[in-house]
Amino acid sequence: NAGVTQTPKFRVLKTGQSMTLLCAQDMNHEYMYWYRQDPGMGLRLIHYSVGEGTTAKGEVPDGYNVSRLKKQNFLLGLESAAPSQTSVYFCASSYSGRGHTEAFFGQGTRLTVV
Amino acid sequence: KQEVTQIPAALSVPEGENLVLNCSFTDSAIYNLQWFRQDPGKGLTSLLLIQSSQREQTSGRLNASLDKSSGRSTLYIAASQPGDSATYLCARLQGAQKLVFGQGTRLTINP
Secondary structure: OOOEEEEOOEEEEOOOOOEEEEEEEOOOOOEEEEEEEEOOOEEEEEEEEEEOOEEEEOOOOOOEEEEOOOOOEEEEEEOOOOHHHOEEEEEEEEEEEOOEEEEEEOOOEEEEEO | OOOEEEEOOEEEEEOOOOEEEEEEEOOOOOOEEEEEEEOOOOOEEEEEEEEOOOOEEEEOOEEEEEEOOOOEEEEEEOOOOHHHOEEEEEEEEOOOOOEEEOOOEEEEEEO
16 A cells, blocks of 8 residues: 655755655545644645645745646645755645545655755 | 644653643634654654544544534543654644644653
8 A cells, every 4th residue: 555655755955956856645635735844843834736737835835836737646846945945845645525534644755955 | 823732742651651642723613633643754644533523533542532612632542652652743624625733742651
């Protein structure tokens, strides 16, 4: 059972470089999310998607872009990385049926920007 | 802004004790509430999901309750074991299926 898979697991970037984080889910979930987790700040929502072809801003969207071209994939892009984007990034997906909504998380991507 | 608060931030107890972790939220119009476990350097593992129409859920030694009127949820862990040591996070839905997280409680069970 793959569930939610994030690629890569670790990455070091230089300031100004760009990269894309990939999230893939095999549970046919409609909703997908990108969070970042920082010490003392908890988990904060960056962007989310309620379906293929749709995206929306979360709590901390600045400096990030996302795309959901396929239902099973949600991409997070950093166009020009900054040290403030050093964090652990988590992708999640969820479904909603008859009021039952449950979220599942990937294992995280640890990103360091130097 | 809807907020989720978890107290205490850290808890250390001897093995075998029963313990309660607390989660409070500001909006009683809650959808669902979900408890997660996070081990150091790992992702989040879902423990229990309480739908808004439910009062509690149980899984093994874990029991989670939801009281919308008081804006609280509790996670009860029976007969704690060293393997229960982890950070426990609660999260509530906030419109459009978004999860809002508390800061977590870091639990240490001492052998």
